[in-house]
Amino acid sequence: MRLELARLRAAPGRLFRVSGQEEIPTLDWWGERLALEGPVQVKASAFYQAERVFLTLEVKGRIHRRCSRCLAELVEEFHHKDFLEVPVKEEGAFLELSPLIESGVRLAISPRPLCRPDCRGICPSCGADLNFEDHRPGCEALRRTPDPRLAKLKELL
Ligand SMILES: [Zn+2]
Ligand SMILES: [Zn+2]
Structure with missing residues (x-):
């Protein structure tokens, strides 16, 4: 998608709108290659003034991600x-x-996507996916000293 500069220059200060779809099949993201689901919906409005284009750019779409805690696949809107x-x-x-x-899409997507807000993630010690299973026998997390707040609670009970 592009703006015709001649038209903008011919009418400084006048607002021009363009909208449409932009195909960005994949996006390189911190060593990952993310696949978009369908084209990006784009709405832009712009005007020219003093050798500058003032631009409002809106992007909307869907992209395939992995949960930052448990690595489950998800589609982020x-x-x-x-x-x-x-x-x-x-x-x-x-x-x-x-x-x-493309940089609008980069700003739009989450730096740490989650499959659900309360995802419990994968235990760094035993590798168990805590959404589906408990820590595996011998996991360090099980040997940690109990939370003092929990000890207090037990006392009260
Ligand atoms: Zn998750
Ligand atoms: Zn564990």
Whole structure:
């Protein structure tokens, strides 16, 4: 998706809108390659003033992730709106929005996605998925000193 700079330049201060879909099949993310589910829905509005484009960019879509605690697969829905100021001193006829859309998606998605808010994750000591099973026999987590608050509670009971 792109903006026609000639039209924007011809009418400084006037707001132009474009909307549509942008295909971003995959996104490189901290060594992972994330697959998007369908195209990104994009809404942009922009005006030109003093060799700058002032841009409102909204991105919306779905992306395949893994839970940051238990690694279960999930689909994250994202929605993000950005206000950008892009200098356009050169004579280019278009302002290419694709890189801006991609960084919008980066800002939109969660740095630590969860399969559910109370996911208990995988035990770092025994490797048990605590959503489905208890610590395995001999796990360090079982040998830790009991929580003093729990001891107090037992006393009271
Ligand atoms: Zn999880
Ligand atoms: Zn464990």
